[in-house]
Amino acid sequence: MSNNKISETVFKRISEIVGTENVFTGQEQLEKYSHDETEDLVYYPQAVVKPENTLQISELMKLCNEHRIPVTPRGGGTGLSGGALPVMGGLLISMEKFNNIIDIDVRNLQATVEPGVITEEFMNAVAEKGLLYPIDPSSKGSCFIGGNVAHGSGGPRVVKYGTIREYVLNMEVVLPQGEIIWTGSNTLKYASGYNLTQLMIGSEGTLGIISKIVVKLICKPSQSLVMLASFSSNEEACAAVSAIFMAGVTPSALEFMERRGIEWVIKYDEFRFDLRPDAEAFLMIEVDGNDLDVLMGEAEKINEVLESNGCTDVLFADTSYQKEAIWRMRRAMPLSVKSNSIYKEEDTVVPRAELPKLIKGIKAIGAQYGFDSVCYGHAGDGNLHVNIIKGNMSNEEWNTRLKEGIREIFELTVSLGGTISGEHGIGSVQREFMDIKYSEVHLNLMRGIKAIFDPRGILNPGKIF
């Protein structure tokens, strides 16, 4: 369908649209754009462009649509499913020059932001006004907010504050044929036809290129408490998770970590922490709000739940230094685990009370197929990141038999009422598992929607389905 060779004439036109200073074709310039944070994938685009405004994107899309050139939009390049990789070559559009916070509207508790703004910079900018934008993935220091929207990204605070779907109100989007629309309205409610804002969120850059985003903000709570609870088994830690919610408390973070994850943070991040010998699994629990007495009451309630659910030790972080340290440990885990070995990361999610069955099943499948795994993640949402460790596996086993094991993990996840990605997206790496979750009828609906937006299939081809 698409033509991944860009002709001289088209190149000339691309340079006219964005200016020669925004077109890159040298191998060393392209290298950065040939990978993201997904394991070991490498795909080079033929060229990278860095448009500076929406009209330039529109012109680029018209041109590429006419010439059937694959276009891959890219945010911060921190994705974990290969969604921003130009798997079919062609043109890569880097959104890095869309880096303005256009407006923070304190009266309406909304902000309008360009997609190339780094998530943490945006969070800091709104925090200066006493406001909170709570969607903070682990990569918040380098990911772009546009990529977060495109992937339906999450992070630890979803458990209390909801997913990114609850914050994005409206978007300016350039469609694959170059038209520009606003998907919705800047309102908290919307019942005016099909909700294209919601359809666009999580569509991984396959339906349009996001060029402006209007998000809801909330007032920033002033207080928080952090606890770290130890358990002697994964299942016990996971079972405590749903018990906390059933007690009527909604933590602002509820993260699960396996012992080995912490050991590797200690090893690779030079983190100091005394691990009790009997502690095999941990829950990090944060509560936040404006009233410290209320939070103390909530922490007390959580403590009772933990004690009656097999918790062996609870560490209360008394100082902001201790709180920071525990957060740092959790945030350092993905990179520390990845530093240790070749790995593959799967992003399982189930109803939260099914977590004990999920983690038990994952370990059993690992034992059967001969792979080891380190799990951590947003347990309060039932979202477990499974890091499969190559360790001593042979290359052959790693490249062939492992896939069967991963398939079994996803089959288990789906059988527990879950799905194959909670927040990382399908991208190019999970496509082969879509049949576990979806019937052909269902996939054909998705393909049909894609074809309505992108009849020539030029935008981010080779992703999702």
Add this chain to the structure above:
Amino acid sequence: MSNNKISETVFKRISEIVGTENVFTGQEQLEKYSHDETEDLVYYPQAVVKPENTLQISELMKLCNEHRIPVTPRGGGTGLSGGALPVMGGLLISMEKFNNIIDIDVRNLQATVEPGVITEEFMNAVAEKGLLYPIDPSSKGSCFIGGNVAHGSGGPRVVKYGTIREYVLNMEVVLPQGEIIWTGSNTLKYASGYNLTQLMIGSEGTLGIISKIVVKLICKPSQSLVMLASFSSNEEACAAVSAIFMAGVTPSALEFMERRGIEWVIKYDEFRFDLRPDAEAFLMIEVDGNDLDVLMGEAEKINEVLESNGCTDVLFADTSYQKEAIWRMRRAMPLSVKSNSIYKEEDTVVPRAELPKLIKGIKAIGAQYGFDSVCYGHAGDGNLHVNIIKGNMSNEEWNTRLKEGIREIFELTVSLGGTISGEHGIGSVQREFMDIKYSEVHLNLMRGIKAIFDPRGILNPGKIF
């Protein structure tokens, strides 16, 4: 396209599918299904069926698709945009026999429910387990949860607890050609391809017939406080709304009411209330939570904001009787206002700080076109229900010139960053205003999506676009 005359042969087949006891064709049996709560619209279907299970719906859809018979799904019939009316005749599928609460899963804080369950009955059932399903439209005593999902319904608690989008996790849906899918997974996060759950919510029964719904539940707060604040002008009351949020408080309800609305509740609902002579507009404010001291603190903060925003009087509801009375007043308003005169209700929504401009503009447009209006609604969401009163307008003016005025109201709404329906949907009555909000490109995307799901255009034709 469609064939609204059902042949004898097809009738026979319909009766075989659902049983003759579930097929209705007599004029007096059809009367109930010929209207909803939308002003004065009347459309008769050729027949009404009441299927008892998903497979029956699937068989009905296959049959109607084959014979191009229009199918209109119907919930409780409480809609305000004519969404459930068989405007093209054909078959009406009443979901009233889908009235089981299948499971309340306390461990996962989820429930699985059939679409024909009355919203309030569902709320009561989960409340018995200490849980809250917070989506309670005014019609909660008679509307169906399936209709709420199909319309993206709201209600007063959206302001704190979010819209119905944040509660629906997964749905079983019968597609127009008879296939059955589950739209998503029973999880709090989902990044596994296009989100058909979110697409289905608010699609007004045009993409599929919802046959099961999985919703998220939360723990029910044990305490609440209610205040009623008086203002001497609509604009002052509306301006206070965003000030409350800016002070860092999120009420669990923040409702605006014009004086006349309350007068009519007093008149038609035999409600006793002493209206101060200088009170022209009111805000009803509720805060909820588990700690009464915290709520008192929040109420105090709100009181300060109210005082510095022109509020003339604040009534604190001290007893549960008083709280109930104020809620009853608000809930009785739609019917009381509608009892007084022929009316048309518009469902405007804007970013909340734009409410003063919206209400001022509505009154100015009314003055220009010679119509009177009574406004009330979910001010915390920027959602204002505008009840246009026929009063002394001539029939001719009512049927012709009024539309220009309504068009101006929607143009104003959209120019303020809003949209033409916040929670009532487009249905058949707001279709003619879609051009105010959407370009042809945008509408064509919606039409394209419709055609993917329903190539023959048989499901709920004549709605949205």
